[in-house]
Amino acid sequence: MSKTNQPLADRMRPENIQEVFGQEHLLEKGKFLSTVIETKTMPSLILWGPPGTGKTTLAKILSDEIDAKFVTLSAVSAGVKDIRAAISEAQEARSLMEKTTVLFIDEIHRFNKSQQDALLPHVEKGDITLIGATTETPSFEVNRALLSRCRVVQLNPLSNLAIERIIDRALVSNEGLAQKYELSPEGRKTLLELAEGDARFTLNALESAARSRSIRDEKIIFEADILDAVQRNVSYDKSGESHYNLASALIKSLRGSDPDAALYYAIRMLEGGEDPKFIFRRLIIFASEDIGNADPNALTVALNASAAFRMIGLPEGTLPLTQVVTYLACAPKSNSVLKAYAMARKDVGIFPNAKIPKKILNAPTKLHSEIGNGRGYKYPHNFDGNYVYEDYLPTELEGRQYYEPSDQGFEQTFKKVLDRRRKNKN
Numbered sequence: 501m502s503k504t505n506q507p508l509a510d511r512m513r514p515e516n517i518q519e520v521f522g523q524e525h526l527l528e529k530g531k532f533l534s535t536v537i538e539t540k541t542m543p544s545l546i547l548w549g550p551p552g553t554g555k556t557t558l559a560k561i562l563s564d565e566i567d568a569k570f571v572t573l574s575a576v577s578a579g580v581k582d583i584r585a586a587i588s589e590a591q592e593a594r595s596l597m598e599k600t601t602v603l604f605i606d607e608i609h610r611f612n613k614s615q616q617d618a619l620l621p622h623v624e625k626g627d628i629t630l631i632g633a634t635t636e637t638p639s640f641e642v643n644r645a646l647l648s649r650c651r652v653v654q655l656n657p658l659s660n661l662a663i664e665r666i667i668d669r670a671l672v673s674n675e676g677l678a679q680k681y682e683l684s685p686e687g688r689k690t691l692l693e694l695a696e697g698d699a700r701f702t703l704n705a706l707e708s709a710a711r712s713r714s715i716r717d718e719k720i721i722f723e724a725d726i727l728d729a730v731q732r733n734v735s736y737d738k739s740g741e742s743h744y745n746l747a748s749a750l751i752k753s754l755r756g757s758d759p760d761a762a763l764y765y766a767i768r769m770l771e772g773g774e775d776p777k778f779i780f781r782r783l784i785i786f787a788s789e790d791i792g793n794a795d796p797n798a799l800t801v802a803l804n805a806s807a808a809f810r811m812i813g814l815p816e817g818t819l820p821l822t823q824v825v826t827y828l829a830c831a832p833k834s835n836s837v838l839k840a841y842a843m844a845r846k847d848v849g850i851f852p853n854a855k856i857p858k859k860i861l862n863a864p865t866k867l868h869s870e871i872g873n874g875r876g877y878k879y880p881h882n883f884d885g886n887y888v889y890e891d892y893l894p895t896e897l898e899g900r901q902y903y904e905p906s907d908q909g910f911e912q913t914f915k916k917v918l919d920r921r922r923k924n925k926n
Contacts, residue, residue: 508707509700511675512666514557519669522662522699523554523655530698532653533558533571537565544623544630546638546647549655552698555633556606558655563602568629571595571603575610583618601628602734608632609641624650657697664692665735666699670706681710686723694730705729747782754783755790759829763918766825770818780806783824791828792837794909801827832909840903847897853892889925 512522517527517537522836525926526533536542542562547555552865556572563570571586590601603619605611623630623646630650634641638652660664669685684690687709692783695702709721716720753761758877769779787802805824863874878888901922905915 507704508670508676509703511674512670512703513527514561516555517561519740520554520557521665521669522562522658523558525656525699526653534649536562536747540566542566542602542629544628544650544652545632546642547631547633547655548638548652549635550657550697550702551635551701553655553658555655556604559602559604559631561586562631563604566600566602567630568600568602571601573603573605575605575607578605580615580618583615587622587627590622594627602631603628604631604633606633607635609636610636615644617919620646620649645780649742658695658699659697660692660695661700663695663697664688666702667691667706667717670703677706677710680719681713681718684720684722687721687726687737690723690726694726739919742772746772746774747778749783750779751786752800754786754825754829755826755833757829757833759826762829763822763825766821767818770821776809776817776821780809780824783828786828789838790833790835791831791909792834792912793914794832794834794836794906796910798831820838832907832911834908834911836904836906836911843900843902847900847902849893851896854896856894860892887921889921 504652520527523533525531528534532880545559545562549555559572560570571589573582574588575748586603588602596868608616619628619630619689620643624627632642632650633849636645642650644656644788667683667688671681672679691702691705694705705726706721709725712725712729713719713721746765750762750765750769753765754777766779770776784799787798791798802824805820808820812820827844858872859874859876861871861873862870878890880886880888882888893900903918905911905918907915
């Protein structure tokens, strides 16, 4: 069947394992998929990887290599009825022709629990060999029971070398651009930079750029043609794994005191459509969790930046966002507040009803005074330095020290004062 009207990415889809570029960690001799091909035996698989890394292609090639019937469903449009029809077809092929069926389900993470459960007994009985493809973390998105019956295979973003081989093959192949175009060095460099390991995106961009040159009857594809063909927005799934990955990258960059990386991730989230409230909420938490009293002003800056953003909106709101991100990244770091909370909370769990010392209880009535509430309390402002030694914790917890200031920033002052007072107290 002619492929003339198909997109370039489909026309260039590899038809055998020799045409697959990249994923050497799976395909080199002795690696898992290489062994599958050699032995002609394959368990059910979950192919996990970013878009454009060859999940569908690998599924079809593996099915051919083990001489299986290949049936494909998309979780976006398929339901339990479609699954049952595919299973029935597979059972018939197994019974009449002794032929294995590979049921390939694209975007399997979009199947709900009942749809995934419908696959379980048939994977278990061997009616089908399941290959599910997903861009999301399988342990989050695939039922544990189904996951336990499958081997998870992680595909990596394609290397620049693999992408370049794909580009060169498309430029010369008769199924591709058939040597009608050349890619300038700058155009190639830009296309590789934009590819981000995604073969489908690369070929779509190349085809679009070639089409624009064809209209002008010109052969060389320049950098400007690639940029004009792409014009893509930041790729960001607010409910998917990239949401958590970018949030993690932002916080770890702030914690590592790298303002450049932190700013890149914050702006990437914002430009990708992330709710600014989520970003500022993470920044406010960070100001206490990772800076705390090392720079008490950090929390004020984070709160003020959040309020300023709400007041002025976009695009000018990017300025207070940039200010707070760079401030938090450059501020001294301390997690003493977090550790103090964790230790205090632990003791609250162990001693939830420890008796408060009577001397620091209120005595609002005569009766309260008669039973000893407030008796012996030392009012700190009546003493030099507005401080006097006293035990405020319940008897069971006397001597506990939850807050240990670091030697960073403003906490150095706290540390000196507390160390001196605790020493004298002991």
